[in-house]
Amino acid sequence: MDRLSALLMRLDFSADTFFEGAFCGRSHFPAQPGIGHLHLVRQGPAAFTHDDGTRLQVEQPALIFYPRPLAHGLDTSAGTARLLCATVRLAGDDAVIDSLPSCLHVPLAQAPAMDGVLGLLFDEAQYGGMGQKLVLNRLCDVLIVQLLRHALAGKLISAARLFGLSEPALAKALAAMHDHPGRPWAVASLATLCGMSRSRFARQFHAVIGCPPAEYLTGQRMLRAQALLRQGRLVQDVALEVGYGSQPAFTRAFRACTRLSPRDWLAQAGPAGPVGGRLAQGDS
Known part of the structure; x- marks a missing residue:
């Protein structure tokens, strides 16, 4: 069994469609415990706004997935936009669910592998008879699996983080690096968190995640650094917060990861990153 199948079998997720058709106006979806949303924009335009001020403008057919x-x-x-909307119940391993992006935006033109399921979904929405809602719900379940497959292949989701957190033996070390990337983590201290010897931990980490712990930690530090830079933090302050003793040391690590200095990277990325965009370079 492949890793995504094994992971999803440990989670409890299901879609419940509640709207399909032409929509013109405004609607608000409050945060509800254990509930995410899937929006299929068959025809735009449509704009999605978030409490943090970010805005996602959709002009072409796209999937917008809020997994939590x-x-x-x-x-x-x-x-007037043509939409299909569903609530998504996703429960199980909270650490794995939290590793998913808060919003995932995938233009349909970039995901041709979904055309078959989308065709069935559109036909059922237009021509379906008895049992239509059940069929739409099940097709949305399949669409979510395909969406996650696409996001993993395109590195919109970190495979190392998603699958690593589902490995009980490594979960504590990964969570520690995600939550506190600026701490001076050593292989020995991470191994102790997992109740392993240093050598066994290093071997198992590389086998599951695909890189050494130090390389993975650097990737997490760069992700945190990019988020802080977008918030307008000074480079020297960011360097200290993500675990570097000096600004030059941080700049060298940042350049090795992104091929740009922090200031040049920020000039390209802008102060507010794209909603549901690609994970930063250096993510493992």
Whole structure:
């Protein structure tokens, strides 16, 4: 069994469609415990807004997936959009669920492998008879699996983080690096968290994650650094917060990971990163 199948079999997820058709206006979706949302924009325009001020403008057919609770607004007042919307119940391993992005945006043109399921979904929405809602729900379940497959292949989701957190033997070390990347983690201290010897931990980590612990920690530090830079933090302050003793040392590590200095990277990325965008370079 492949890793994604094994992971999803340990989670409890199901879609429940609640709207399909033409929509013009505004709607708000509050955050509800254990509930995410799937929005299929068959025809735009549509805008999704979030409490942190970010805005996702959708002009072309796309999937927008909120895998966990996140309050968001939907605005199609610029025109009439064709939508299919579903709530998504996703429960099980909280650490694995939290490793998913808060919002995942995938234009349909970039995911041709989904065309078959989307065709069935559109046909059922238009022509379905008795049992239509059940069929739509099950097709949305399949679509979510395909969406996660696409996101992993395109590195929109960190495979190392997603699958690593599902490995009980490594979960504590991974969570420690994710939550506190600026701490001076050593292989020995991470191994102790997992109740392993240093050599066994290093071997198992590399076998599951695909890189040594130090390389993975650097990737997590760079992700945190990029988020802080977008918030307007000074480079020297970011360097200290993510575990580097000096700004030059941080800049060398940042450049090795992104091929840009922190300031040049920020000039390209902008102060507010794209909603549901690709994970930063250096993520393992």
